Amino acid sequence: MIVITLTKVPPALRGDLTKWCQEIQTGVYVGHLNARIRDYLWERIITSIGRGEATMVYSAKGELGYEFRTTRRDYQVTDYDGIPLMTHLKVAPGTPQPGFSNAAKFRRAKIMANRNLNKQVPPTESPVVTLDLETTGLNLLKDQIIAIGAVKRTLTGEIATFERFIKPARVVPQSITDLTGITTEQLRERGLDLKVALEQLQTFVGDYPIVGYHFGFDENFLRQACQQNGLASLTNKMVDLQPIVQRVELFLDNYRLATVLKKYGIKNQRPHNALADAQATWQLADHLIKNGDFRI
Structure with a gap:
């Protein structure tokens, strides 16, 4: 069994997935594929996903009985003593932190200066x-x-x-x-x-x-x-x-x-x-x- 969820991906990718899986809800696909086809399908997703996000869950031998892969920015797959865990990140990497430190003020001033320069370029x-x-x-x-x-x-x-x-x-x-x-x-x-x-x-x-x-x-x-x-x-x-x-x-x-x-x-x-x-x-x-x- 394999489950794939997609968000904000190109329509062509959604259509491509229907060749292999059944879309039971918008952006949610279910199928039964062997490991080779599963890996091939994930590669197809990665190369066609654009700026969207994808998560794949599939049956596997192990204590949990399943494993998963994801491209989501707010989650990270973590191996904990051989057990894959989906770690939720309170702040996605690269997300600006709120506040007005001196560094933040300096960066904002630099951005505004660059914008003014861009107008002349x-x-x-x-x-x-x-x-x-x-x-x-x-x-x-x-x-x-x-x-x-x-x-x-x-x-x-x-x-x-x-x-x-x-x-x-x-x-x-x-x-x-x-x-x-x-x-x-x-x-x-x-x-x-x-x-x-x-x-x-x-x-x-x-x-x-x-x-x-x-x-x-x-x-x-x-x-x-x-x-x-x-x-x-x-x-x-x-x-x-x-x-x-x-x-x-x-x-x-x-x-x-x-x-x-x-x-x-x-x-x-x-x-x-x-x-x-x-x-x-x-x-x-x-x-x-x-x-x-x-x-x-």
Whole structure:
């Protein structure tokens, strides 16, 4: 037995789930699937969830007789002596705390100053960070981030790049090495601890808006990684370019990043390289901004 609950997800994902499960109530799906199909279905959910949330409960051997997975921000799955528990977080990671400390006043003053500066910045020079991740797979609970790439345009128009590799907790699957060119040996030699890389990323992006392509996947992995490492989740404005492109370009054969880049004449010399993908996404965002289709 398997139960899946969805909130605020794209309609296409709801329709996709009805191929495997029965919707007994809005956003609640029930089915009977084997482990392989169950894991495959969860991967489909993660890659298609957008900014929505999902929870899956399924039968499993153990004291409870079931296990669960979730992408919810206000809950965290915790392993307690082999027993999975759903921990309710009183404050979701990254949620601003009420109050007016000096730090809060300083931050508010900085935001207001940036807003005033933004009014003077032409749309084509809007400050923005594009971000891309490479992971060992699609499973939010079992797989890990192995590379982070980002490109930043500052308020003054300067361009900066960020690239970090992450020490692996396990051997990188051969299929991922074939896809990305990243090997276990490379990560062991050049990789940082994930927590250190995330802290450096947070410093790099600051409070700039973060843009990605098919970004729900990356956003979920980032949030999970921050929770697991005791860090506050990024509270920056997050923008997924895919829905924007789908609205603007109605007649593309598909909306994979490679197809969209070709449409806009953007060359990505190293697909599935985090920094190269972030650079290509930056060029795409720049095209959309200049065309008036996207504004930060």
